Amino acid sequence: MMAQVQKNNDRLNLAPKKFNMWLFILTSFMFFAAISSGFIVYSGSKGHGLNVIMPDAFKYSTITIILSSVTLFLAQRAAKGLQFGKQRMFLWLTFLLGVAFFVIQIYAWYILAYKMGIHLTDPNASRSFVYIFTGMHLLHIIAAILLLLNTLWGAYKNIPQVRNLFKMEMTSIFWHFLGIIWIYLYVFLLLNQN
Secondary structure (H helix, E strand, O other): OHHHHHHHHHHHHHHHHHHHHHHHHHHHHHHHHHHHHHHHHHHHOOOOOOOOOOOHHHHHHHHHHHHHHHHHHHHHHHHHOOOHHHHHHHHHHHHHHHHHHHHHHHHHHHHHHHHOOOOOOOOOHHHHHHHHHHHHHHHHHHHHHHHHHHHHHHHHOOOOHHHHHHHHHHHHHHHHHHHHHHHHHHHHHHHOOO
């Protein structure tokens, strides 16, 4: 009886945090929609097109973030099945893929800046938007990696299963959202590269 009351209290205490996560996701979505609109308006005027082929590194980072979503899904499924060893293994794989995504994005910036001569302060602001899109996404990725590390830390501690599953759910919501946003940004940039 007491355990059931504690479980219900945990669920009640965690509900506002989930609402805050959805609120943050909504505002992030609106932010990326706003800068996409700004790009469309600016690049629509004569001579302001992107006129650059996106580096292949963006393609590899897209594959990496898709794989990380798969490993996080497997971690969440393992947590629900009380397979904590598998949960930790898939969380570590997700973490490594998240770091790989971050490194590949930085490498893409290197290619843009030093091999293609496209800088953040480019006279054609359409090209600057590439850095804005990817830079803001990378800030979100840093937050997601920190959230993932918190979830991983919780997987090693003896926390109640309700909290373990809650951490997994919160991390999954945010991580998958960032995967969807990246795919959107990548396709958006590909469609506007010429």
